[in-house]
Amino acid sequence: MKLDAKIPEGPLESKWTKYRSKVPLVNPANKRNLEVIVVGSGLAGSSAAASLAEMGYKVKVFCFQDSPRRAHSIAAQGGINAAKNYQNDGDSVYRLFYDTIKGGDYRAREANVYRLAEVSVNIIDQCVAQGVPFAREYGGLLKNRSFGGTQVKRTFYAAGQTGQQLLLGAYSALQRQIGMGNVQMFARHEMLDVVVIDGKARGIIARDLVTGNLERHFGHAVLLCTGGYGNVFYLSTNAMGSNVTAAWKAHRKGAFFANPCFTQIHPTCIPVSGDHQSKLTLMSESLRNDGRIWVPKKAGDTRHPNDIPEEERDYYLERRYPAFGNLVPRDVASRAAKERCDAGFGVGNSKQAVYLDFKSNLINKYGRAEAAKLGIQNPSMEKLIALGKEVVKEEYGNLFDMYKQITGEDPYEVPMRIYPAVHYTMGGLWVDYNLMTTIPGLYALGEANFSDHGANRLGASALMQGLADGYFVIPYTIGAYLSSEIKTKAIPTDHPAFEEAEKNVKSTINQLFSIKGSKSVDYFHKRLGKIMWDKCGMARNEKGLISAIDEIRALRAEFWKEVRVPGSADEFNPELEKAGRVADFLELGELMCVDALDRKESCGGHFREEYEEDGEALRDDDNYKYVAAWEYKENTQWNLNKEDLVYENITIAKRSYK
Amino acid sequence: MNWVITTFSSSLGKKLLTALTGLFLCTFLVVHLLGNLQLFYSDEGLAFNTYARFMTTNPLIKTVSILLYSSILGHAFLGLYLAYKNKKARPVSYASVNNQSVWASRNMGVLGTMILLFIVVHMSDFWYEYHNEDGFPFKEYKVELLTGKVSTSAKSGLDKGVYVDYVQDGVRTVIAKDLFLECKEAFEQLWYVVLYVISMAVLAFHLSHGFQSGFQTLGLNHKKYTSAIKWFGLVFSILIPLAFAAIPVYMYFS
Amino acid sequence: MSGTMNLTLKVWRQKNKNDKGAFATYQVKDISPDMSFLEMFDVLNEQLISKGETPIAFDHDCREGICGMCSMYINGRPHGPLKGVTTCQLHMRSFHDGDTIVVEPWRAQAFPVIKDLVVDRSSFDRIIASGGFVSVNTGNTKDANNILIGKEDADEAFSAAACIGCGACVAACKNASAMLFVSAKISQLAMLPQGDPERKRRAENMVETMDEEGFGSCTNTGACSAECPKEISLEHIARMNREYFGAKFTSQNVK
Structure with a gap:
């Protein structure tokens, strides 16, 4: 399949401006009939849901925690970047763009990153307007600190709790829409499958974690804002509940997974x-x-x-x-x-x-x-x-x-x-310029997509990307798709595709209970984490990766024979939730190793011991200047699709911080 | 006027009323104490009994006293109602509790109820009898204005509204209900003195939290002033009940 | 670092919200003082799973003291014996070998138990939805530095905004009052010019929702602030009182 990133024509500086004035719009009366499902309530999810609801779309939000305010964006500490140049130290949109591309070791898409740098300034305005208490100078102006990989001070912060303050800002915007009846909130719900009808994402199957009921929800579009998959390593700075399940189910339904081996340590x-x-x-x-x-x-x-x-x-x-x-x-x-x-x-x-x-x-x-x-x-x-x-x-x-x-x-x-x-995973679902995955109508925002950080993310850029996607990108880009969906009536959830998807979810759950093995879910998770950390962690090599793939396959087979899930499906059952997530990690782990094995170069967070020079990473731009987008085939087989990265505005150079 | 009802029926509104009535009762305590201190005079109760007469007949004081009675009732009713509602807010209680707050602050309901009981006893003994009892003792005072010499004689069988205060030939004659005697007789009984002292201790605990809590409810919490309010509240909650308690003890021993 | 310890745990078990629930007693052995309290529970749960029993359900997520999900009432205190610390950041070095530890869920009418130690705190979300925001749509903004906020005000607003919504204040309060939580949001926005236009509406609506949810009223005991993992001050409650009464007596709302 030929991947089309749908990057707008024209010079880099004006791509986004031109796109915004040309993208088809949906008139307010039609917006009320269009339903959008948002999975995840972190920075990307909350900001997207709030913004779309403000515009008039009917929005449903799902999160597995007890409240949207708990999403793990809340734990981000240091700050958020923006090219405000308040410090008069030579910052600019171009410089933020450049730093991000360079920091990502030249493995990110130019147009996306430039757009990110452009809207970064709006994010700060938006958050301040919401009442986010950023650090201030005595005179009342905003304060900045410096962060890794840059030589300007462009990071806005609120003590060591910036993520919390930003998330609470987005959460308050979301709660406001919930209060006004524009958003329906489903807390303690976990998405367990995407429903695809005629090649388009049309809804999800979600499990009510309190009652155990499986629910079907229709949406004209589905937004996955479900964060990263760092917990595949068992030990990570992610929250205990952070998982890949939503993205992985989408992947198995046809969404390509890009650069899975790019993990940030x-x-x-x-x-x-x-x-x-x-x-x-x-x-x-x-x-x-x-x-x-x-x-x-x-x-x-x-x-x-x-x-x-x-x-x-x-x-x-x-x-x-x-x-x-x-x-x-x-x-x-x-x-x-x-x-x-x-x-x-x-x-x-x-x-x-x-x-x-x-x-x-x-x-x-x-x-x-x-x-x-x-x-x-x-x-x-x-x-x-x-x-x-x-x-x-x-x-x-x-x-x-x-x-x-x-x-x-x-x-x-x-x-x-x-x-x-x-700490963070740069890889994720492949998305085009519109943030749409390879399944039409299915979007991925924030850490869940792969788009902006290349092979390594700079500090204080994750918050920036999550909020950029949610507040300022998706509200425009979703119009490109939904404007052609205004004639689509809400599809009743007794449609065979919904029934089929629910049946599959149910059978997976039943299968997990039927094993009645002798080992806990955590036992398998810890073992997977050790394999990943030892062989697909900070340094990787061919031999290790090959053996890791074998070990993961064996572990997966053992999991499906030996795992013990106590309790039942029709109750609040955290062990069942974990089991489902670890089952998905056991497949993702293999793909990560496959990707790492394929990428015979060292770049950013991906360090192959075979490719180095004086201890520094040795990139291979001639052969690997592409996004590896993996297409799922039956039984954990994947096809590699390549999106070539084109640098028209930046001269690729050896990344040096000496 | 809907908003008035919604305001005062909200949890904050009820607290506001509790605080306002509570702080008003604090000012009453001061006035009441100042009057009662006249029991320490060695004038056979002349000052105290004329003061009692003034307090029960002056139209302004009578008007204020209506506010006072309603404050006591309102404060008690609101306090008990809130305590009941608060109890309902936690239907299942904890098996083990190690609450990080001052004991008095958690037991305002109990302390307040004890104070209410005390007020009932106190008022039925003095206030009610003073106002209603036929055959309440009277006393006649003859004060020689030149020398200040006082001579007294008990009177009885007078109509309960009688009060005489005139000066003739350099002698002031006062005939008044002898509340002083009532006090003296009451505080000759040890159990009664003990009851009063204990009640004042209860009052002290109630005030130790209530005084500063009232200010907090009114929204008066400021880095500069709160420590002063707390300090003053503590001094107030010790001194006022102490002074009250000193009266029966003094009268018992004298 | 001292050696490992053996502990007795008395944990509240309740199958679901309709179940009556009761305490169950468990023994855990060889607990390292470096473990967090929740990691000790992980050990216990592994033990229960291997014996074929149902593990104890408890809420937790970030395990770094910021998401506000963990919620255990330990030996009579929300989040256990330390000041300014959530359950997930409480480490076993705060206990001694041979201790008996009683663990209960948050108890409040407005926080019904879902299972074991897990409670439903969605009432907090509903309170925020009734006014804990600034009504500004995305994009409707001016340059951030056009709003000047003095450092003291910004810091004070931040100290209120630091609330993690865990509900320890409600759990600690003898009245199960949510005043500290509600006041933290009202106070944060009252300190900032952005919150000014709708301050009256906000105070009125949030207090009304708080009352409807069945929380108790505040008697200024201060237990909330003493137990708050973010040490949010009672000054915010006073500010909320001012905001509320100010709003009630001066707003145009006659209802």
Whole structure:
């Protein structure tokens, strides 16, 4: 199949503007008869649902949590990028676009990314208008901080809880529409299949998680805003419930899955403390603004970090990448940490950690500035630390508290121990410029699609993309499709396609209960996670990937023979929910390895050990400058479709942060 | 006028009334205490009894007292109704509770009910008898204005409306109901003194939360002033009941 | 770090909202002090599954203290013994070997139990839907820096907006009152110029919905704020009272 990304003609700068003025519209009277289903209530889902409802569409929203406000966007900490150039430091739409393409290691689509950079400024306006309390200067203007992979300060934030504040903004807009009766909300509902009629997405099958009832819902269009699939690794910074099920069901119904192997390993997470670990916690990238990353110069040094003198510390990021230092992009920082730990310089009990140290900035950057402000001459070290602490507390207080809670150590006194962990997935459902998947009428927004981040996402760009898709892209692009659907009457849900889809869902559920094996769902999930982390994690190689595929297949077979799902289908049953999700992860995991095996180059989050040069990733633009869009065939076989990436506005170069 | 009803029947509206009546009752406590302190005078109750007469006959005071009685009833009724509604808001209670709040704040209903019972006893003993009982004792005071010397004699069998206060030949003559005597007799009984002291302790706890809580309900919470309100409330809740309690104790021992 | 511990758990079990429910007692062994409270429950659930029993249902999602989903009433306190911490961030180092831990669901008329420790908090969503927003459609905005908000006001609004909607305030309050939750939203928007045009309507409607949902009323005990994982202050309740009375006595709404 030839993939058509439907990128508008014309120069990059005017593509979106021209598109918006030309895209067909749906008149208000017709909008009332058009129903849109939104699955997921995170930044993308809530903002899309609210915006579409405001426009007059009839919207149904589904989320598996007890309230739309719980979606995992809420956990995003550091901030959101926007090319406002409020700091007068040379930022522009083009620069944000350029940074994003470069940060993504030249594996993202130019037109999409440029549009993202363009609408980024509107997002900030929208959020402020909703009452999102961003950080402010004393004069009342918005404040910015810097983030990895950029040399300007363009990140807007609300302490270490930016995602929360943005989501609550979108959630309030959504709740407003619910209150007005324009949106019907289905919380504690999980989508278990897409219904496709005559080649078009026409609805979903959802399970009411409280009663266990299967429900059929019709929609003229279906929007999947269901986030990423990082939980395939079992341990990740994702929420416990984050899953691939909705996207995977769509994939099995014909939506292509693009670049599944592009996963982002975040460099600054709290290290694993034991086998009991259920999830990993991120320490915001913004901390790298003020923390310096180091390991001892001597391998296996067991001294307390505070006893290791300055000259015996290796600030390896500053050493290797003097231009960006501690603010190199995530993939680079993660690999550098892994390299040090693998070479025996790791710290902590597990030796799988490096230090993130705030002391020097606490004293020099903040302490001295505060002392100068207060006119304190020759402040003592204690005074400087105390003053610096106050400032750091305001910027990141909740993160420091969280670290202390989890590890029992006070990061104001002792450097944080951090290690990379799975955080975000750049891959996802393939979408065109309109955000439509290869199934007409089925859209994917936010992390669920693959479109904007290439092989590596820059910090503070996920929030930007989720909200861009929901607030400013889909409201226009959906018109291109729905304008031709105004004659389609609501299809009754006793249509054979709905019956068929529900029957399949039911039989899968029955099958899960009928196994009555001896092992819990988590047992399989943990094993899958270990295979993925060891062989399809921060570094991959051909041999590992081939064996991973075999192992995953064997594990999947074992799952369908040995899993035990307690309880029944007609009740609130979290084990059943998990079982369904892990079953899908067991298929996705294989595809990720297949994709990683296919991509014989290193780029962004995908690092193939065979393709490197002096420890840096070695990209192969001649052979792999494409989006790998996988088409599902029967029995976990896939066809590879390639979308060639065309760079007309950017000169592709070796990505260097030195 | 629908909105008035909706406002005051909302949970916040009821709280507003509770707070306003509560704080008004606090001001009453001060006035009441100032009057009662006259029981400490060694004038055989002259000041106190004339004060009692003033308080029960002055038209302005009588008008205010209607507000007072309705405040007491309103405060009690609202408090009990809210306590009932609040109980209903948690139909199944916890098996183990380790509540992170001050004890008094959680038991305002119980404390308030005890105070209400006390008020009933207190009013039926003094207020009711003073107003209604035939054969209430009277006392005649003769004050030599030059020397200040007071001589008294008990009177009885007078009509309950009688009150005399005139000056003739340098002598002030006052005939008034002898509430002072009633108090004296009442507080000669130990159990009665103990009842009063305990009730005042209950009042102290009720006030310790109620005073500052009233301000919070009125929306008066400010970084600059709240600590002062809390401090004043605490002092108020200790001093006022303490002073009240001191009267029966003093009278018992003197 | 001390060694592992053995604990006795008394957990509320209730099949569904119509079931009466009762406590069940479980033993867990070799619990590491580095585990989170929910990870300890994961261990217990694995144990129950392997014995063929039904695992305990409990709400949880992000496990980093921000989504507000986790909701356990532990030894008489919502989210357990620590201040400013959610259940998922509570770690077993806060307990001792041999402890008996009583775990109950949030208890309130407005939070009916769905199963075991899972309750229905959709009443909170309905309160927000009745006014916890700024009525601004997408795109209807001006440049963000055209709205100046002093740092103090922005910080104060943020301190209210930090609410995670977990319901610990209701669970902690002896009256099952939702005042801290509702006031956090009213107060946040009252502090900001964006919230000004509809402040009266908002206060009136949100309080009305709160009352309809069957929450108790506030008696200013302060237990809510003491147990709030985001340590939201009682000042917001006072501000809400001002907003509400101000609205009631001055708005054009005569109903």
